[in-house]
Amino acid sequence: MTNNTVRIGLGLALLGLLIPFLAGAAAAEEPALGSLTGIIMVKGTRLPKPQLAVQLKDWNDENRTWGTVTDDQGAFTFENLSPGDYVLTVTDDLSEPFEATVTVRAGKPTRKNCYLQSLPGYEADEVTVIGKREPEVVSRQELKKEELTGVPGANNDPIRVLESLPGVAATSVMGFGNDGLVIRGTGPEDSGYKLNGLEIPQLFHFGGMNSIVNAELLQDIVYYPGAYSVKYGNALGGIVELTNREPRTDRLGGLVDLNTYATFMIFEGPLGKNASGAVGVRRSFIDFILPVVIPKDQAQFTLAPRFYDYQAIVNYHLGNDHLLQLFAFGSDDGMSIIDESDERKDPFSSDTFNIRVSWHQPGLAWTWTPNERVSNSLHVNYLYSDEEYEFGDNFTLKGKTSDIQFRDDFSVRLAKWNELRLGIDGDYGFGSIEANVPHAPREGEPGFDDASEETYHIDVTGDVFQPSFYVEDVMNPASWLNIVPGARVNYQAYLGKTSYDPRLSAKVFPWRGLTLKAATGLYHQWPSLDEYLKGYGNENLDTETAELYAGGAEYDFGEGWTVDLQGYYKRLYGMVVSGRDDEPVYTNDGQGKIHGVELLARKRLTDRFMGWVSYTYTVSRRKDNADADWRYFDQDQTHNFVVLASYILGAQKDWRLGAKFQFTSGLPYTDIRSALYNADTDSYIPVYDEQINGEREKPYHKLDIRIDKIWTFNSWQLTTYLDVQNVYWNKYPVGYEYNYDYTEKKAISFPAFMPTVGLQGRF
Secondary structure (H helix, E strand, O other): OOHHHHHHHHHHHHHHHHHHHHHHHHHHHOOOOEEEEEEEEEOOOOOEOOOOEEEEEEOOOOOOEEEEEOOOOOEEEEEEEOOEEEEEEEOOOOEOOEEEEEEEOOOOEEEOOEEEOEOOOOOOOOEEEEOOOOOOOOOOEEEEHHHHHOOOOOOOOHHHHHHHOOOEOOOOEOOEEOOOOOEOOEOHHHOEEEEOOEEOOOOEOOEOOOEOOOHHHEEEEEEEOOOOOOOOOOOOOOEEEEEEOOOOOOOOEEEEEEEOOEEEEEEEEEOOOOEEEEEEEEEEOHHHHHHHHOOOOOOOEEEEEEEEEEEEEEEEEEOOOEEEEEEEEEEEEEEEEEEOOOOOOOOOOOOOEEEEEEEEEEEEEEEEOOOOOEEEEEEEEEEEEEEEEEEOOOEEEEEEEEEEEEEEEEEEEEEOOEEEEEEEEEEEEEEEEEEEEEOOOOOOOOOOOOOOOOEEEEEEEEEEEEEEEEEEEEEEEEOOEEEEEEEEEEEEOOOOEEEEEEEEEEEEOOOOOEEEEEEEEEEEEOOOHHHHOOOOOOOOOOOEEEEEEEEEEEEEEEOOEEEEEEEEEEEEEEEEEEOOOOOOOEEEEEEEEEEEEEEEEEEOOOOOEEEEEEEEEEEEEEEOOOOOOOEEOOOOOOEEEEEEEEEEEOOOOOEEEEEEEEEEOOOEEOOEEEEEEEOOOOEEEEEEOOOOOOEEOOOEEEEEEEEEEEEEOOOOEEEEEEEEEOOOOOOEEEEEEEOOOOOOEEEEEEOOOEEEEEEEEEO
């Protein structure tokens, strides 16, 4: 072996030993790669921005760029990036340009969430509807959620905005009054209030200051002043239907609201892949505030009302065709009035006056939509109600009822121009009532005749079944015509009576923007439990009936400007009234006639301005029997005029200023002309004028203003608001206070000034 051969062999061996070390050194010199991930969201609301272009550019070399698109959850990812600085750019036509510098580190994932500031006028917001988007509906209006929550005088409650629309009488005093609405000359008890298609006991808490269901968890607020579908029954006035929305599915969120009179909080978010849930609770502060603001020289009592309510919703999607929803709603109202006057004595005079009403409504809903032609919606719930009333020392009423309510609505499109709808609804109720009370004065009866009014002791248990069936055909035989005939059959098992509701509506579209509409039909309502309860009422009563004729026109001028004019005539008969001396305690001898005109000229919120002018003219009269004279309805309000406007200020549209002026006619009342002395009770009994509701309160007017400011942070929003009702302190007349023998009286007015200051955090 030569020396050269040995040297070559040793060199090769040495090279083989060095190769692994050289490779490792080379690998060690090459830096590890990194990645960049994040989510594109709307600033403040954290709503994801799907299908949005995202660009990444090397800080040191502008020619090196990467691009991607966000997924359905707004997420993006860049892989295999060299360590260093990069410029992240997001472009969105609805948001301000976004650019940020990010540093990618070796071997570590880098995360950068981007919050886009929406351009003014393009805020992502829900739409809440007053009047469903159904072409066959004669009366409908649509309002954005931003319009609803910003209405002055509504105490930040979208449902109370209904009081500023045509057809609704302004009978509440700055939010205090009925637990329902006076719609087209009928009482609050004559209208239907629905939650997910099923009856709820009341629309507002005691005093009417806040709605019974928190509107933050609602998708639709549907208001029908009249001429509504055969889908709805057991009402002579209007219908208000509330439908809860689906909880958010992208992340955990919620809001907390604190204002002068109440506070509430809501939390919502996903519950797994196909489910989501929401829960909310609210409690009032009214029982702490009112005794302070009510002047003692105006109302000689201490008022202590309070309420709370709660809501819970769980949604579960079973594929694309089925949606299962579980929900629970509840409310508890209490009120105590402590009388501080010793001047006047009547059958209800005492030191205390207590009311407590609570109800709880769990239920479920199933919606099936196999295709675009067929849909079915089933709702079932259990309504438990517990009521206690105490009027002085001797008069009490306690009632507990349980109702199983149900409804099923089915629709099928038979042709492009024809859709058939049918369904059933009803309830089976059972419960008990224990009471020691006289017959309370009815509508049109000014008061008790004497202090020895007969008292009835009731201790009964019973049940009632009220099913109904409806069918209607929505036909569009031509592009300019819509016709909807329908019929409804109602049955009341306790009374053993059946009623029939045929109805017909039509809309004509003669040219673009103009709609002519007309409707007619029958509407029936069963008597209330106290009216037909054996031993207290008349178990032979029949249904009350309304015969309606309505028509109108609406025109869309474009760019959000619309005008809607409607007129109607309604005849009432079979109304339950107090019987005369030789008749049962209640009879169906009452009659009524109502006519009116409603105007709504409106500018929808398109950029910064929204508002409307609403005018309602109504004359509502009643006749208690064939021999009686016609008189005004207790809550007849001839004129109700509302002018409302709201304007959004600031470069980011984060300020809003609004005002509402309202003028209304006074309500009728029956004056006291003299009094009779009752030696047995050592008290005076008022003698009322023979002309019932012959007098009328003075007209009332007020100005409400509202200011909102939105503070937007990356992951939440803070809204501050000031809502002032009756800015110039005009006194609202609510009645008269008499001395012990009714020879003197003085007007009683409600607090003239009512501010609400609030904070709301949304995350």
